Amino acid sequence: MTRWLTLFLFLAPACASRPEGIPAGRRECAGTSSDEFFFPEGLMGVRRADFDEDQFVRRWYSKHLRAMSEPSLWCKAPEGETYRFLWLPTWGHPIAVRVDYLAGNGVVFAVELDGAGGYESGRVLRRVQRKFTRAESGRVSEGLGAIDFWNMPTRIPESGKDGARWIMEGRKGALYHVVDRWSPESGSYLDFCLSLLNLVGWG
Helix, strand or coil, X not given: CCCCCCCCCCCCCCCCCCCCCEECCCCCCCCCCCCCXXXXXXXXXXXXXXXXXXXXXXXXXXXXXXXXXXXXXXXXXXXXXXXXXXXXXXXXXXXXXXXXXXXXXXXXXXXXXXXXXXXXXXXXXXXXXXXCCHHHHHHHHHHHHHHXXXXXXXXXXXXXXXXXXXXXXXXXXXXXXXXXXXXXXXXXXXXXXXXXXXXXXXC
């Protein structure tokens, strides 16, 4: 994967009265090998006759999540609450950190691959799974509120050659949302993503 593409805003403006998450949990999810298993069609880029950016991005991100043996949040059963940060540096190791809330309990999962985020995924280098404390859970909730996650646009116009994709997914009951950013240099979104890495000591 040698070229990086200009990205375009695709979602409608945020509505202050409700979350911008889209209905999820269709009766029949796409098969695990499908581009639509991890990300719904039409959210991840511009679709043109000469180049389908949406499909390109879904295939790229899905490849790394499959290599990590991560579940699909888009096709997840509508119970509990889950958030996942996927970090794909062009030359660095792909990393995912996922926090699950179910019946008042919280668990954090993390996985790192030995490949490169802009190229081949490689194999699993390390995994972490542990419960997190009520204080940690509170900080995660505060971070989600600080970035106004459910009302963030999925994509904004931005691009680059050597950097990283910072992808945050959320599933809350029957709602799903995904935010995709290119190498944020400052701000609450950067801080929140780094805080998830810090949950497993990888920050």
